[in-house]
Amino acid sequence: MSNIELKPTGKDLYRSSTELGRHVERNVGRVQQNGTESYCLAFSQARAAYAWLFSGSCIGRRDAVEAEPEEFPVAHSGWWFEPVDFHDYVLRELQSPGPFARPGRGYPEQLERPEKKPADFIQHANRLDKHGRIDAALDLIYEKIDSLLRGGDFAEVDSILSRVETKSLSVDLLLGLLTSTLPARTKLPSRREFFARVEGEITERGELEDGLLTGLEG
Amino acid sequence: MVMPARVYTARERSFDRLEHVAIAITLLRRSPGQQHVGILHKDESLGEVRMLHLLWHNRLGNAQPEPSYAWIVPPIPRRRARQVAAFCRNVHRANPSGIPYAFSQASDCFNDQTGAFLMGTARKGLTCATFVLGVFHSTGLPLIQYETWPTSREGDEQWQRHIIEELKAGGAPLQHIRDVESEVGSVRYRPEDVAGAAAAGSIPAPFAEAYPLAQAILARLRTEGLST
Numbered sequence: 001m002s003n004i005e006l007k008p009t010g011k012d013l014y015r016s017s018t019e020l021g022r023h024v025e026r027n028v029g030r031v032q033q034n035g036t037e038s039y040c041l042a043f044s045q046a047r048a049a050y051a052w053l054f055s056g057s058c059i060g061r062r063d064a065v066e067a068e069p070e071e072f073p074v075a076h077s078g079w080w081f082e083p084v085d086f087h088d089y090v091l092r093e094l095q096s097p098g099p100f101a102r103p104g105r106g107y108p109e110q111l112e113r114p115e116k117k118p119a120d121f122i123q124h125a126n127r128l129d130k131h132g133r134i135d136a137a138l139d140l141i142y143e144k145i146d147s148l149l150r151g152g153d154f155a156e157v158d159s160i161l162s163r164v165e166t167k168s169l170s171v172d173l174l175l176g177l178l179t180s181t182l183p184a185r186t187k188l189p190s191r192r193e194f195f196a197r198v199e200g201e202i203t204e205r206g207e208l209e210d211g212l213l214t215g216l217e218g
Numbered sequence: 219m220v221m222p223a224r225v226y227t228a229r230e231r232s233f234d235r236l237e238h239v240a241i242a243i244t245l246l247r248r249s250p251g252q253q254h255v256g257i258l259h260k261d262e263s264l265g266e267v268r269m270l271h272l273l274w275h276n277r278l279g280n281a282q283p284e285p286s287y288a289w290i291v292p293p294i295p296r297r298r299a300r301q302v303a304a305f306c307r308n309v310h311r312a313n314p315s316g317i318p319y320a321f322s323q324a325s326d327c328f329n330d331q332t333g334a335f336l337m338g339t340a341r342k343g344l345t346c347a348t349f350v351l352g353v354f355h356s357t358g359l360p361l362i363q364y365e366t367w368p369t370s371r372e373g374d375e376q377w378q379r380h381i382i383e384e385l386k387a388g389g390a391p392l393q394h395i396r397d398v399e400s401e402v403g404s405v406r407y408r409p410e411d412v413a414g415a416a417a418a419g420s421i422p423a424p425f426a427e428a429y430p431l432a433q434a435i436l437a438r439l440r441t442e443g444l445s446t
Binding site: 133134135136138139141142143146150171172175176178179180182183209210211212214215216 | 261262263264294295297298300301303304305307308311312356357358359360
């Protein structure tokens with residue numbers, strides 16, 4: 001796959017991935033592409049945006065960039081934005097028409113303000129993890145948890161920990177949740193119970209090695 | 219002289235062979251007797267090693283490491299090392315304006331009242347060494363036993379006052395200078411202390427174990443001519 005064509009379907013759309021890449025580089029600076037096979041984009045709630053670069057349909061790499069979401073109204077019949085969280089999207093290759101795919105209509109209105117579902121990032125991280133993108137999955141978890149904690153939303157983080165199904169997540173992701181919430185442990189009453197569930201789950205899987213959970217108890 | 223384990227130079231083992239995370243240390247040519255320390259971390263999906271380090275006041279570096287650094291793999295499980303690497307990437311993303319340089323302690327890098335990382339604005343600041351300690355501490359893997367560290371080692375206060383003069387010369391805000399001055403006399407964790415602790419048999423390492431390892435690492439840096 002090389003230089004996939006992005007058909008212009010409205011203003012501010014880009015004719016090719018190369019053109020898109022040039023625009024991103026011009027506007028946000030430090031975006032690295034993997035030849036012409038890597039694409040971005042995802043946006044954070046904060047003013048800083050992050051570019052998610054794709055190789056084929058897999059997330060390849062990510063670099064921090066400074067940008068505003070409005071700078072990237074990109075749509076294409078072969079690609080669509082998948083909402084990860086409020087104001088966060090990833091550009092995915094369209095394997096089959098998805099619910100937000102609107103070929104020829106430009107930037108789908110539904111995606112401008114998707115419903116806020118903070119725990120969605122856990123599911124998205126799980127999908128990345130299952131595709132072997134462990135570090136990308138951890139980045140998502142750390143970034144989202146950090147964002148919630150910085151915003152003082154301890155209740156939401158605590159709710160997430162109480163709802164996470166430990167059986168469905170890998171050891172790496174479970175450790176990611178424990179580690180990213182460790183600094184705020186005194187504000188998260190459900191974390192102690194979550195730790196116990198993680199410990200039990202890892203033990204049951206036979207993956208509890210020496211020191212694996214040391215220091216994460218809180 | 220104690221021969222520390224898991225200490226490598228880039229010549230004998232390239233940074234590419236790093237699995238997830240390590241401590242990197244070198245001598246400073248422009249400041250004889252001084253060292254600099256940071257954290258090597260690897261993003262597996264990129265296959266790229268970067269060095270996260272506090273260069274100076276509000277200057278947080280995260281670039282490919284120079285071969286002039288020796289690196290030490292800390293004694294932590296592989297899966298936990300991956301978490302430290304992820305934490306490093308997040309610290310870099312979350313602190314685009316850098317981190318202030320001061321002498322605050324590393325053990326309380328998070329304000330549980332506000333939820334803010336004190337590696338940001340609420341904290342007075344860190345040194346290159348306490349920054350590394352803070353990252354590992356925040357991930358539940360403290361490198362050293364803080365209570366075993368000696369206070370007022372020879373040269374510590376002199377070094378702290380020298381830093382304040384450098385901050386003044388560099389135009390740091392007056393309030394920050396005052397904040398840093400209020401921390402003069404606090405325990406100093408030196409870059410080689412951090413490296414020595416990482417080379418210990420287990421963490422957190424007491425001073426009595428980390429110190430001789432630190433001296434051995436310094437000797438090796440000098441022998442190999444590793445400086446920046």
